[in-house]
Amino acid sequence: MPKTQYYTATTIDGFIADESNSLDWLFEVGSGPDGSATNPFAEFFADVGAFAMGATTYQWVLDHDNLLDNPGKWKEYYGDVPAWVFTHRSLPPIPGATLHFVQGDVRPVHEAMTAAAAGKNIWVVGGGELAGSFADASLLDELILGVAPVALGAGAPVLPRRLTSARLALADVTRRGEFAYLTYTVGGLEGGD
Numbered sequence: 001m002p003k004t005q006y007y008t009a010t011t012i013d014g015f016i017a018d019e020s021n022s023l024d025w026l027f028e029v030g031s032g033p034d035g036s037a038t039n040p041f042a043e044f045f046a047d048v049g050a051f052a053m054g055a056t057t058y059q060w061v062l063d064h065d066n067l068l069d070n071p072g073k074w075k076e077y078y079g080d081v082p083a084w085v086f087t088h089r090s091l092p093p094i095p096g097a098t099l100h101f102v103q104g105d106v107r108p109v110h111e112a113m114t115a116a117a118a119g120k121n122i123w124v125v126g127g128g129e130l131a132g133s134f135a136d137a138s139l140l141d142e143l144i145l146g147v148a149p150v151a152l153g154a155g156a157p158v159l160p161r162r163l164t165s166a167r168l169a170l171a172d173v174t175r176r177g178e179f180a181y182l183t184y185t186v187g188g189l190e191g192g193d
Helices: 041-045 055-064 072-078 106-117 128-136
Strands: 004-011 015-017 048-054 083-086 099-102 121-126 142-148 168-176 179-186
Touching: 004 128, 048 055, 048 106, 048 128, 055 083, 083 106, 099 106, 106 121, 106 128, 121 128, 142 168
Parallel strands: 004 121, 004 142, 048 083, 048 121, 083 099
Antiparallel strands: 004 015, 142 179, 168 179
């Protein structure tokens, strides 16, 4: 059964970006002492049929990889997998990318993403507020957190929500290089939606 998954890297103190919305901290983390891979992204993304991201995440990817001048990089990363960008502002589209700019309630967008995914998983890229909106609507099935050996002290939280163990259950723990991957299943809201 397809899942809606929030797959992200986080620091040990629970931040996905620093106070300037930068991910530079992430790219400083090397492979483990045995040279093992630190990023199982390709394996994860092979099962993704649609994905969503917030405006800040989209803008960071756009700027970091200079995608308006190098739109082919988007295809290298994501192929033809359609993406939905949640935004309240006008953002430039990446030429050749299958992008849908949306706002508001995640429920109708999730329906469209599910149809487009055609039996594959849906990836909520980030940020944490967007993933929280999916969790609030009981549409988030899993959290997959790649915990890096980094502490930032402040920044964008991995999930700015109160989710207790009543809704979260540890499903898997895996070491990949210097990262500890924690997978949690996410239950619905108590008493229904």
